[in-house]
Amino acid sequence: VPARYELHYWPGIPGRGEFVRLALEEAGVHYVDVARGPQAEATLLRAQQQASQPPFAPPFLRIGARVIGQTANILLFLGERHGLAPKSEPGRLWTHQLQLTIADLVGEVHDSHHPIAGSLYYEDQKREAKRRTEHLIAERLPKYLRYFESVLGADRRRARWLVGGRLTYADLSLFQVVAGLDYAFPTAFARLKRNTPLVVALADRVAGRPRIAAYLASPRRQPFNVHGIFRHYPELDV
C-alpha cells in the first residue's frame, strides 16, 4: 500500500495550496486535505517541525516520512509521478519554467495588497497597496498575460495547452490565476482579458475537464476571500 498523500496548508483560504489541489484532483489521486479537517493549523505546524527536511512555509505535501515543500516543487514532483508533465527532460523543464513564471505573477498579485509586510493588515498599507496595484494592473498583469497568450499562440497545437498539446500542471495553475483575477479585479481584468482570448479559452477548457468540473462543483473547492492571495478590494479594482 503506497503511503497516503497529506496536503498541509493554512485553513480558510485557497491560497497557494489550491495549485496543488488542482493537480491532485486532475490526477485523480486520493489525498487528505489537512486544512479542511479538525485542528488544521496545529497539525500543519507539528508536521512542519517534525519533518527531517522541513519546508520553509506551507503548502507542503507529506507522503509517509517524506515532506515536499514549495508549490512549484510539489508540482514538479506530481507532474513526474502522475503524468501532469512531459516525460522528456526539455518538456519537463519548459513546463516548470512556465510554472515558475506563474509563481512570480502570483507573488506580485499577493504583494499588490501587501506591499510593505505580510505581518501587517491590509488596512495598515492601504495607500501603498493602491499605488502598487495601479502598476500591477497597468504594467505587470498585461505583460504576464501577453506572455502566456504568446506561448499559447506560438503554434496551432499549443493553442490547446501551454506545453506540446497535452494538459500539464501549468495549465491548471494558469486556470487558477484567471479565476483569481476574475474574483480580485472584476472590472480591470474584464478589460485586460479581452486582449488574451487564448488564455481565457484555456481557463475555460481546464474548468471543463471532468475531474476539475466535479471538483469545482464540490465542497472541496473553497471560494476566494479577502484573506488569501487573490483579494477583492473595490478601491484597488480600477
Next chain:
Amino acid sequence: VPARYELHYWPGIPGRGEFVRLALEEAGVHYVDVARGPQAEATLLRAQQQASQPPFAPPFLRIGARVIGQTANILLFLGERHGLAPKSEPGRLWTHQLQLTIADLVGEVHDSHHPIAGSLYYEDQKREAKRRTEHLIAERLPKYLRYFESVLGADRRRARWLVGGRLTYADLSLFQVVAGLDYAFPTAFARLKRNTPLVVALADRVAGRPRIAAYLASPRRQPFNVHGIFRHYPELDV
C-alpha cells in the same frame, strides 16, 4: 562538439544572472557571458524573441536552439547535467526546494528597495522602501537565516553543505545571498549573522572552493552596485 552555453542577462549588474554564473564556474563549464560582451542588451533581446520557447525574463541559458529560463530552473538543469545536485529524485527535489526558498528571499530583498514598482526609480518609492526594509530586517531576514541555519544544523554531516554532505547549486546561491547582504546591509547584517554561524561558515567554504576563489578574483566577477538586487542605501541599513 556539444553546443556552447550562452548566458544571457542584463549588463552592468550581478543580479539573478550571478546565481547561474556561480554554478557554471563551479562546474568548470565553458560559457559565453553575453552580458560582458558587446551589444549585450540587443543580443539578449534578439535571443529572447527568437526562442521557440521564449523566457519571460532574463537570465536565460541558450544551448544551440534550446533556451532555458527562470534562475531556479536553469540551476535544476545544470545541477542534473553537471553534478551540482544529487542524482536521486528525493535529493534532487530537496535541493530545488531550498533553491526556491532562496529565490523567495532574493525576491523580498529586491522588493525592499522597489516595493511599489520595478518601473519606478528608488527615489520615487523611498518612503515605502524605508518601511518595507524595516520589516525585511526585523522579520523576514531573521526568519530565512534561521531556517537555513537549522537545515545546516540538522545533523553533523549536513553542517558542511545544505544537502547530504556534498556541495550543490543551493550552497552556491546561499553564498551569493550572504555576499549580497554583506554589501547591502553592512550594519544590520553584521548584527543578524552573529546568530547564524553555520550559514556564515558555509559562505566562507564556498568562497574557498578553488574554482570559485579563482572566479571571485577574476574580472569575470562583477561587484555589487545600486542598480542590482542587493543595493546599499545607507538610510535603509539600520
